[in-house]
Each structure stands twice: as C-alpha cells, then as structure tokens.
Amino acid sequence: MLNDRAQRLLKTLVERYIADGQPVGSRTLSMHSGLDLSSASIRNVLADLENMGLVISPHTSAGRVPTARGYRVFVDNLLTMQPLEQAARQQLESELHPDSPQRIVSAASQLLAELTHFAGVVATPERASVAFRQIEFLRLSEKRVLLIFVTADGDVQNHLLLTERDYTASELIEAANFLNHHGAGRSLEAVARELEGELRNLQSHIASLMGAAIVAGQNTLGPRQSVMVTGEKNLLNSDDLSANLINLRQLFDLFERKTELLRLLNLSREAHGVHIFIGEESGLNTLDGCSVITAPYQINGQVVGTLGVVGPTRMAYERVIPIVDITARLVSSALSYPVEH
Template identity: 40%
Template sequence: MPVPPIHELTTRARDIFRLVVEGYLETGTPVGSKALAGSGGVNLSPASIRSVLADLESLGLLAAPHTSAGRLPTEAGLRLFVDGIMQMAEPSAQERQAIEAQLSAPGPIEAALEATSMLLSSLTSSAGLVMVPRREPRLSHLQFVPLGPGRALAVVVGDDGAVENRVLDLPEALGTGSLEAASNFISAHLCGRTFGEAAGLMQAEIASGKSALDDASRELVERGIAVWSADAMARPVLIVRGQANLLDESTLVDLERVRSLLDDLENKQSVAQLLETAREAKSTRIFIGSENRLFALSGSSVIASPYRDREGRVVGVVGVIGPTRLNYARVVPMVDFTARSLGKLIG
C-alpha cells in the first residue's frame, strides 16, 4: 500500500504522527497514547489518540513492536517525516566554530579530512564518513617482468611511494624484448606524468606515427597505462571514524543489527559506492534503512552531502551513518555546513 502524501493527513493525524516520530527520535523507544495525552501533547483522550494511532499504522506510517506497547515510525514514516514535516535546526555558533577551526588547522589536507570525520562523529554521536578527493598519482616507475610463457608481472611505483603488482596475461608469442622495450619507453617518456596524461601522450605519439615501439610493445604500454588509469579514478579513499559511537546502551538489545552495521563499514568499497550516489546531488541526501540495499539488514541511515572546490566541481562526499533514529533535523544541516566548509578548504 503506497504511503499517502503528508497533505492528505488530517491536522489531528499529522500532529500525532509528528509527536510520535519526534518522541521516538529523542528516546529510541515507542511512544504510547498516555505520553501523547500528557503535558505538551495533544488535547485528546487516550482512546481518541489510540484510534488515530491505529489509522496511522494501517497507512504504514507507524508500527507497534508489541501489542501493549506504543508506536514507532516505520522507515516509510521516517521518510514522510523527513521530507514533509521536519524543521531544520541550524548548527549552533559553537558547532560551526568547532568545524571551521578543525578544518583550518595547519597540516596536510588528509589530516584535515580525518579530523573532520572524527568531529562529525563526535557532534552527531554517529560514525563520521569522508570520501577523500580522487588524486591520480604520478608515475615514478613501471616495469614488466616476464614470469613465463604468456604471463608477466607489471610493477608500478607511484610518486607517493606506493607500489602495486599485477600479473598480466600476454600473447604467448610476445618475447622478452617487447617487455624490455615497453619498460624502457615508459621510463624515458612517461615517468612524472599521471596515468591519464600518459595515456593521452601515448595516443598522440601513435597518431603521429612517432612511436618507436613495435606493435606488441605499444599494445602492452597502452594496456598497462589504461588499466591503472581506470583503477586510480575508480578507487576513492574513504575515511570512517567514530564507529564506537554506534555502540551505546540502546544497542545492547539489538546487537545483531549493530554487528551487521559494523560488518558493512568494514567493506569500505561498498560504502564508497553508496556515497558515490550522493556526488551528483544538489543538496544533502538522506538514505533511510532498507532504501539502500547495503544497510537493509542493519536498519541504518546515512546522511551525505557532496563538497565542491571553488570552481564548483564535486571532489568528495562527507556524511554520517547511524541508527534510523538519528536526529535528522540537527544532523542534516550540520553535514551540509561541513560540506560547504570543506569546499572552501579544498580551493
């Protein structure tokens, strides 16, 4: 059954729904009719409130974990609340100052990004996520070492000292002379360039007919450069800090969910792929529970916002992950402010 838009709820139903969601997000426990009829609640009898709660449950917006318990919002209910009712609470002056101070500290950009992840974790009582801007390393050394018929080991060294090895399948007729020629060509012409620049230069030389390589060596260079160039661009670096914040007293009764969440966070490539979907968003994105397959089992929410350089290009994503009962009204503006502050830093 599709969830109705917020304007189709009566004023009474909307008020009770809002109080249930806000109460749940604050306490993490179901909200009952007696609490709703108490101080600051709605001016209705508990019986009338129970009738409205039953209607909201039939619409798929609320659920009752036990027959005698109160109600809590479903994931669909949380989505309706976030999109249609929630009123944002801008970060306080103290919180904004703390974020800006952390980002303006002297040191490498990576240190600032890691500190940002820790600070977001602390301010939101969640785990902080920052996807580092993609940086394609420059080639320092690439050599092809024969391993036997049809196979060679490609050893690539970046200007940052990182070393990667990969076994390549080759035509069996390819001799050691072609491997040596390919290695020498790279050393003489391509070192000091990014893989993208090296690929462009290689294509230009081939098009102009200036390349001194034979066909086999040329194909080997092209293939090696293309593979590593694609790898570098498809390998975002993800910083996750504050996982301990996901283990509070409320998680003791739901350890399996938390264990599933921590397992998901260990698989950083999958988390990075999720954050990639937020790169092209115009504003902060909110993923609630099973809306994303990665966190369907752990029932967790992710709030993520892209950050841009001064030319408006998206260079990374910052966000938090926590239980679905995150304080969205407070956390969403905080993530958005952090993303904008990071953009000023990246330059």
C-alpha cells in the same frame, strides 16, 4: 496526505520515540500533542497511520513506533530544526581551519563522530591520475611478468601480470620501449585514449601485453577515492543497533570494505545541501536500521566529495542535520582559496 490532526500526532509520536526509545501510546500522545482528543480518537488516528505504513505496533506493546516511511514523512514535512549549540559551532570553526586537505578531511570525520556520537564518514576528494616516468617489464617465470611503474615524482609501483603466453626478455624490452616512447610523462588514461586504435590494429603479439599493462596502470595510478570512517564504536552505545550483533557486525564490515559506502556517498554529490537516506532507501540491506545523513563539500565552487554520519534511524535529526550541513560548509571554506585572475 495527512490532515493537521494526523500530522500533529505523527510528529509527536516520532519526537517522543526518538527521546525515550519506547513505543508511544495514546496517553502519551494526549499529554504531549496539545490536541484536545479522547483516547479513542487518538487510537483511530493511529490506526490510520498504521494502515498507511507510517507507524507499527510491536507485538509486546500497545504503543506504536515509526517506520522508515514514517521517519521520512517526519523529516520531509514535520521536522522542527534546532540551531546548532554555540559550543559545537565554535569547536567546528576552531578545528576546521585552512590546512592540508588530508588533515581537514580527518578532522571533519573526527568532529562529526564527536558531535553526533555516531560514525563520521568523509569521501575524500578524488585523486587525479598520476603520470609515469618509466615502465619496465621483468619476467618472473613462464606466463608471469612483473610490471614496474616509476611515477613522475619517483614513486615505484609494482603489479603482477599473468599472461596468456610466455615472453622473452627482448619482447619485454620492446613493449616497455614502445610505451615509454609514446607515454612517458603522461597519465595512462591519456596514453590509452591515444593508443587504443593503434594497439588494436597492431598485429604484434606484444600488443596484448601492452594493453594489459595499460589497464593495470590505470587501476594503480588512475583516479582514486577513499572513505574515512571515524567513531564506529559509538554505534555500540546505540541500543537500537547493538541489540542485533549480527547486523552490527555486518555494519562494521561495510565500514571496513568501504566500496559500497563510497558508492552511497557519491550518490549525494549532486545534492543541494543535506541528503538523507533512511533505512532501505540506501539500497544496502546492512543499513536497513540506519539513517545516513550526508552533504557535499566543495573546493572553489566545485563539488569534490561528501561527508556525513551513519547512525540508527532513531536519531535526533533536528540536531544532526545542522551539524552535517555546517561541517560541509566549513570544510568547503577551509579547502578553498582565492582564485587568481
């Protein structure tokens, strides 16, 4: 609980630090806060804020800088949002028009990076499970079987199975015939649900082979989601991030792997509007010096993905938040279409 004076000083301190990137001292706060306080009074308030863990004093300076917790208080309670510049809004509206979903997602990621000068990230809509037309098993060598899926649209996917025993050609044909008979034209999720009990009770030694094929097929043809990342190199221009090359390399590795980033983005799918992870709130050590600002986007009222930006904790939140919010709304509009009744 901060009184009005402490709130005003914290707000001024965060704003000055975001603008200048330098620790903020009592003289600067006296000039910009609009409070008629002596330097001693300001220093007392700063000491209180430091005891609360909202600001910290770097060893080389008498000034203070906000902590992740200080940014959180600022964003939640003290932030004065700025309307998005007309030129930026027009750029978003002109480039996020109804088109193919892939092009809309790509354009959104690019625009977020261009307008914020950070990394733009978009979790794509989850791909539905793909139905298969045919399954084949091909013996490569002892305990090595090539599993071949032919999808309903003619795409061919191969998967190597390492089996616990060797299978004859006739056994492989028998297993393929069983799965093709029960599941051709359907997704492997549906086949797995229907055959779960039957395969468990089936005493045949090919049951384990068919079970392994279903699991492999679910991974290959099942629901899939990815993350598009654009503008990672923008972060090289951030003094706060580029000062630690080891951390910056780890951040780029996070963008490359994408799995942890996708999990973080999906955490905010159910959020109403913009969601902000500041520093350690993300749960990822790699992002301790970063803020991730996200917003879900929809197709005809149903949330299908999340977009946002990754940048340093010292960012102009009052400008970045509206960019993310408006981009999510425009993407939702571009992806949606009139539902026929």
